[in-house]
Amino acid sequence: MKLVPLEIDGQAIEVPEGSTILDAARELGVDTPTLCWASTLTPVNVCRVCVVELEGARTLVPSCARQVEPGMKVLTDSERVRTSRKVVLELLSSSVDTSTAPTLRAFAARYGATPGRFGPVAPPAGLNERDAARAGHHHSSDGACAESVHQPRKVDNQLYIRDYGKCITCYKCVEACGTDAQNTFAIAVAGRGFEARISTEYNVPLPDSACVYCGNCINVCPTGALMFKSEADLRDAGNWREADQTTTRTICPYCGVGCTLELTVQDNRIVRVMSPPEVSVTQGNLCVKGRFGVTYVHGNEPAGE
Numbered sequence: 079m080k081l082v083p084l085e086i087d088g089q090a091i092e093v094p095e096g097s098t099i100l101d102a103a104r105e106l107g108v109d110t111p112t113l114c115w116a117s118t119l120t121p122v123n124v125c126r127v128c129v130v131e132l133e134g135a136r137t138l139v140p141s142c143a144r145q146v147e148p149g150m151k152v153l154t155d156s157e158r159v160r161t162s163r164k165v166v167l168e169l170l171s172s173s174v175d176t177s178t179a180p181t182l183r184a185f186a187a188r189y190g191a192t193p194g195r196f197g198p199v200a201p202p203a204g205l206n207e208r209d210a211a212r213a214g215h216h217h218s219s220d221g222a223c224a225e226s227v228h229q230p231r232k233v234d235n236q237l238y239i240r241d242y243g244k245c246i247t248c249y250k251c252v253e254a255c256g257t258d259a260q261n262t263f264a265i266a267v268a269g270r271g272f273e274a275r276i277s278t279e280y281n282v283p284l285p286d287s288a289c290v291y292c293g294n295c296i297n298v299c300p301t302g303a304l305m306f307k308s309e310a311d312l313r314d315a316g317n318w319r320e321a322d323q324t325t326t327r328t329i330c331p332y333c334g335v336g337c338t339l340e341l342t343v344q345d346n347r348i349v350r351v352m353s354p355p356e357v358s359v360t361q362g363n364l365c366v367k368g369r370f371g372v373t374y375v376h377g378n379e380p381a382g383e
Contacts, residue, residue, distance in 0.1 A: 079095060080094070081093065081095070082097070082146045082147065083148055084102060084150035085151045086099075086103055086108065086152045087106075087152070087154055091106055093146055095146075098121070098142060098143060099130060099132075099145075099152055100128060101146075103141060103154055110130070111188070112125070113246065114248035115128060116250060117355055117356075118258065118362055118363075119254065120253060120257075120258055121143040122248075122249045124247065124248060125170075125248055127185060128142045130153060130159055131152065131154075131159050132144070132150060132151070133150070133152070133153075138159065138162055141154070160189060164190060164191050167182070167191040168186075170182065171183075171193035172194070172196040172197070174245060175241075175243050176244070178244060178302025178305070179246075179301035179302060182301060229275065231243070232283075234283040234284050236307060237291055237293070238291075238293060238305060238306055238307055238310075239305055240303065241310075244301045244303040246301055246303075247267065250300065251299055251304060252265055252266055252267060253298075254363075255294065259361075262288055262290055264279075264289040265289075265295065266279075268281070291370065292363065292364060293364060294362070294363045296352075296369075297362050297363070306351075308350065308373075312344070323343060324342075326343065327354070330368040330372070332368060332371060333367075337364055337368050338354055338359060339352075339353060347376060348372060351364070351368070351370070351373075353369075
């Protein structure tokens with residue numbers, strides 16, 4: 079395979095043709111932040127936290143999607159890059175609930191992001207003008223809240239919840255539901271501009287959509303906007319205790335494919351089932367049985383017993 083020479087932060091490196099700047103940076107051990115990128119998904123470069131400075135380029139470029147070219151000179155941690163990443167993280171943190179997004183919060187701390195300087199957190203969509211004013215939020219001239227497209231938490235099935243107040247519109251769930259993995263196309267981005275949001279077709283409840291409950295969208299969500307209902311219930315009750323949890327890898331018992339499961343167990347109960355993306359058999363993808371069916375081991379035991 080042809081190798082492409084380039085320079086990253088003053089270090090010379092050669093990487094295979096077709097590699098991205100992010101690939102090259104990671105070959106050198108450069109820790110470049112990403113939120114919308116995943117090794118198993120097609121880069122959509124929408125979060126913009128992986129941007130780098132490329133000599134000769136007018137704007138910063140997304141390292142996750144820009145392929146390397148001979149002679150490139152890249153800076154991954156210049157003042158311009160750090161400022162851009164800081165502002166992006168501030169904007170994201172000022173508009174969504176990041177309480178279940180440890181990666182985003184860690185990046186925000188790393189770049190000294192202070193989202194409070196953009197004002198109070200935006201309210202859920204549909205908040206009336208009087209209540210918004212009391213909360214210190216502002217509406218657009220047509221009365222709609224232009225600062226937020228947050229929706230009330232959607233609990234329309236017993237398997238997982240959708241809390242779009244935590245959604246950063248990273249497209250990862252859309253990609254996982256589409257051609258990159260499941261090819262179900264149950265969810266997509268609806269609306270444009272301030273109204274852009276993740277939605278089912280015609281915004282129907284999940285049971286009425288094309289969803290097959292594979293849960294692959296949960297596996298890639300970086301903020302907890304998509305979450306096992308069992309986890310959400312424990313968090314709501316103040317009983318989600320990561321310090322007391324264990325994670326065990328095992329093989330799904332339902333068929334002969336051999337999918338790898340990561341079982342999160344608390345109080346001797348399976349509370350979440352994920353799948354590691356680095357395992358070649360499934361690359362993090364499961365079916366409804368693997369994702370949600372293994373809790374049969376608890377029988378009809380009520381949660382908490």
